[in-house]
Amino acid sequence: MTSPLISATELRGRLAEVTVLDVRYRTGGPAGLEEYAAGHVPGAAYVDLDRDLAAPPGHPDGRGGRHPLPEPDVFGAAMRRAGVAAGRPVVAYDDWGGQAAARGWWLLRHHGHGDVRVLDGGWRAWREAGGEVETGPVETAEGDFEPGPGSMPVVEAGGVLDVPALVDARAPERYRGEREPIDPVAGHIPGALNVPTGTNLAVDGRFRDPAQLRALYEAAGVPLDGTEVAVYCGSGVTAVHDLLALELVGVRAALYAGSWSDWISDPDRPVSRG
Structure with missing residues (x-):
């Protein structure tokens, strides 16, 4: 299995042969276009997560969640504008621990691109490796x-x-229902196990090695023996970070794209706290 990650050192040596996507983004914050304009990996095209990697929320009651998957034709057009070609490798990066870049990785894989990777450590790693700006x-x-x-x-x-x-890939306090800064209902889907996206990373901002990730998920009670696994978060964006981590240990997990923001749109669905 080809790793879904690429190091900054390897990317520096392959810039001429890959398409680079800058997917800088923060939940609840402004788009990353200003940061992109101030400095980016040479040749990188900016991709707006809200516009290019998600459909607009379509229902006032929250059905579908805050970041529905984009329609394939809309996504395809956005990727073509960014220079994505079927036979050319793609590398996505951000400055958010890979949480936004992973959404681009997953969508391109989902829609048939066979060679997509996330820059491990993102923009910080690129700068630390002496990458040109x-x-x-x-x-x-x-x-x-x-x-x-x-x-x-x-x-x-x-x-x-x-x-x-x-x-459940959200922060522990959101999973337990102690604090909910975004969605109108606190808690989690009954039976869900909590593996926050931040725990996938080492202190240097890069993904932990596969052995460490395997131990992390097993300690949380996630079976890695071929049992079906699915992941959700608040709106289906950061959940993909856990999907990428699971991919690193050889598990192809499913995405609940609507995630918590979709789940709570139906008041009859059960909610757990604690």
Whole structure:
């Protein structure tokens, strides 16, 4: 299995042969275009997560969640604008521990691109490795990527409670229902196990090695023996960080894309706290 990660050192040596996507973003914060303009990996195209990697929330009651998956044709057009081509490797990065870049990685994989990786350590690692910095916009040649039907495993709200191992990727206090700064209802889906995305990373901001990740997930009660696993978060963005971590230990887990913001849109669905 090809690793879903690439080091800054390797990327420096391969810049001429890859398409780089800058996916800087923060939940609840402004888009990262200003940071991109101030400095980015040479040749990188900026990708707006809200516009390019998600559909607008379509229902006032929250059905579908805050970051629904984009329609394939909309996503494909955005990727072509960013220069993505079917036969050319893609590397995505951010300055948020890989949480936004992983969304781009997953969507491209989901729609059939066979060579997509996330820059391990992101923008910080690039700078620490002595990577060159380019400023201002980049004129990108149109790519030829055409999205295929979704191929990565997903689970919908109706099947979530039937998943043998469900992982909640949010911070522990949100999982326990002690604090909910974003969504109108606090708590978690009954039976979910908590593996916060931040625990996937070492102190240097890079992903832990596979042995450490395996121990982390097993300690949380997540079976890594072929049992079906699904992951959710608040809106389906940061959950993909756990999907990437699980991929590093050889587990292809499913995404509940609507996540907590979709789950609580139906008041009849059960909620657990603690």
